[in-house]
Amino acid sequence: MRKFLPAVLALFFSLLILAMTGVPDPVNAFARFQQQAAYAGELQTYLENQMKTYKIPGMAVAIVRNGEVEYLDGLGIANPDGDAVTPETPFLLASVSKSMTAAAVMQLIEAGKINLEDPVEKFLPWFGVSGEDGSKITVAQLLYQTSGFSYIDGVQANLKPDTPDALETGVRELAAGSLEFNPGDGWEYSNLNYAVLGLLIQQVSRQRYEDYIQDHIFTPLEMDHSYTSMSAARAGGAASGYYPFFGIPVVYDKSMAYSRATLPSGGLWSSASDMSRYLIAHLNGGRYNQTALLSSASIDTLHQPGYRFDDEQGYAMGWIVVNGFMTPELLEPIDTELKDYGKLTVLFHEGDWTNYKSMAFLIPEIDYGVILLMNTNNPTITSGFRFFAWDVTLIATGGEPQYFPPAEDFIVRSSRWIFSALSLLLAAGPLWSFRTLKKIQQDGSNSNASTRTVLFQAAIPILMVIALNGYIFLKLLPDNGANLRTLFGFAPDLGILVLLVLLFSIVWGMISIAIFGSIWKRSRKVILAKEASTG
Numbered sequence: 001m002r003k004f005l006p007a008v009l010a011l012f013f014s015l016l017i018l019a020m021t022g023v024p025d026p027v028n029a030f031a032r033f034q035q036q037a038a039y040a041g042e043l044q045t046y047l048e049n050q051m052k053t054y055k056i057p058g059m060a061v062a063i064v065r066n067g068e069v070e071y072l073d074g075l076g077i078a079n080p081d082g083d084a085v086t087p088e089t090p091f092l093l094a095s096v097s098k099s100m101t102a103a104a105v106m107q108l109i110e111a112g113k114i115n116l117e118d119p120v121e122k123f124l125p126w127f128g129v130s131g132e133d134g135s136k137i138t139v140a141q142l143l144y145q146t147s148g149f150s151y152i153d154g155v156q157a158n159l160k161p162d163t164p165d166a167l168e169t170g171v172r173e174l175a176a177g178s179l180e181f182n183p184g185d186g187w188e189y190s191n192l193n194y195a196v197l198g199l200l201i202q203q204v205s206r207q208r209y210e211d212y213i214q215d216h217i218f219t220p221l222e223m224d225h226s227y228t229s230m231s232a233a234r235a236g237g238a239a240s241g242y243y244p245f246f247g248i249p250v251v252y253d254k255s256m257a258y259s260r261a262t263l264p265s266g267g268l269w270s271s272a273s274d275m276s277r278y279l280i281a282h283l284n285g286g287r288y289n290q291t292a293l294l295s296s297a298s299i300d301t302l303h304q305p306g307y308r309f310d311d312e313q314g315y316a317m318g319w320i321v322v323n324g325f326m327t328p329e330l331l332e333p334i335d336t337e338l339k340d341y342g343k344l345t346v347l348f349h350e351g352d353w354t355n356y357k358s359m360a361f362l363i364p365e366i367d368y369g370v371i372l373l374m375n376t377n378n379p380t381i382t383s384g385f386r387f388f389a390w391d392v393t394l395i396a397t398g399g400e401p402q403y404f405p406p407a408e409d410f411i412v413r414s415s416r417w418i419f420s421a422l423s424l425l426l427a428a429g430p431l432w433s434f435r436t437l438k439k440i441q442q443d444g445s446n447s448n449a450s451t452r453t454v455l456f457q458a459a460i461p462i463l464m465v466i467a468l469n470g471y472i473f474l475k476l477l478p479d480n481g482a483n484l485r486t487l488f489g490f491a492p493d494l495g496i497l498v499l500l501v502l503l504f505s506i507v508w509g510m511i512s513i514a515i516f517g518s519i520w521k522r523s524r525k526v527i528l529a530k531e532a533s534t535g
Helices: 004-021 026-036 040-053 094-110 139-143 151-157 166-176 191-205 209-218 230-235 260-266 272-283 296-303 337-341 382-386 388-396 415-443 448-479 484-490 492-534
Strands: 058-065 068-076 242-245 248-251 313-315 320-323 345-352 357-363 368-374
Touching: 040 058, 040 068, 040 388, 058 272, 058 388, 068 272, 094 139, 094 191, 094 209, 094 260, 094 296, 094 345, 094 357, 139 191, 151 191, 151 260, 151 484, 166 191, 166 260, 191 209, 191 260, 209 260, 242 492, 272 296, 272 357, 272 368, 345 382, 357 382, 357 388, 368 388, 382 388, 415 448, 415 492, 448 484, 448 492, 484 492
Parallel strands: none
Antiparallel strands: 058 068, 058 368, 242 248, 313 320, 320 345, 345 357, 357 368
């Protein structure tokens, strides 16, 4: 922490220089950026509307163009005390961190210490994954997410204990796991890829991953409000993270998952003002002012897809690349200067966490970039937050926002309501079963019709709960890259509801089985009695 006297002297000389040069006070610099952007009023209206619609407590945004910061602002509150979000407020970057880890790897490649085709075991001799040639995974395959590590394993890695050696411990534990496919034979997004890269950086550079990022990315770019740990970020005034617990935003800082095991893939923190410098370096051939983060050739390599999903889309090093993100046909009804550029190449990456959302967005053809940082997220409509970046871009280029709706399907968007209704239905199921049985028993009827009715009413719940839970745990959750453990870690209210559905299903199923067995025995007694009377 700075001493009092140096701080006073620094402030004095800063004010003296400003008074002599007439440059605006840097404390209010973001107000100046707002004023110089012709679209500032429209953009602020849009952002405030979206914050209200999506229940976002606080947001910071930076827009860069032609090597300059064009717009910089903070909106809403950073914490329960009501402190305002500013462009200097740190937020969790989540998976936007991957691009910084990739940049660090590229720096080591420039230094001649790593090659893209080097196997990881060259630097970590003990590295390996059981089967499928896991020991032959290359640096490039980690960067491009083609190693074979699974998405769900990468999510679960975020839930590992946060210890000083968690990064190496987590990578060593991969030896007990398995791959989804042979390295290089497919693509699957996984945090494990960038966790391994982080340890590789640490091994090759002989610095802790945190120290390397600080010394080679944050410090050169003057990113003074960026951090490599949650504790340091909190001490630096980071925004509190809010989770919409059953739709109500609540601070979730103390319970949020955070571990050094996945720090290189999703644990870095930064502010909008700091990220504006980082984006400028990516758009300006690796340079920010007089600082060279990487060479222009390395930036080109960093942005070039190493795996293509199709002719138009691919994954580069910590960036998703889309060629023709908005075609002239799609742009036709939109009055914007983007029409003049035909098919645009867009690089973007989003960061998703329980209580934070980030979005980095670059369009190299027009030397444009935007970063959006939010202190909340919502797993049922998280794609809607992603689309903010494109609407902001439309506004910044002379067009009108389209208010793109979330892309999640109806079941995901309505999952809180659906699972709440299922919980109530399944909780009432056992009462219905007991009431039905009691009613038929009170009728005193031993007819086959009564027996068939009760057997039918007992069997239906059994079949229903089996089908329901089979769909939830074998289809719905896997298709959305989740399981019960990750739900509790990243969507706790949904985790509670799914657990209630499971527990009530088990109770109703067990009661129904007991009723089915009881009626079956009763039916057998009736049959035996009839056989005895006729025999």
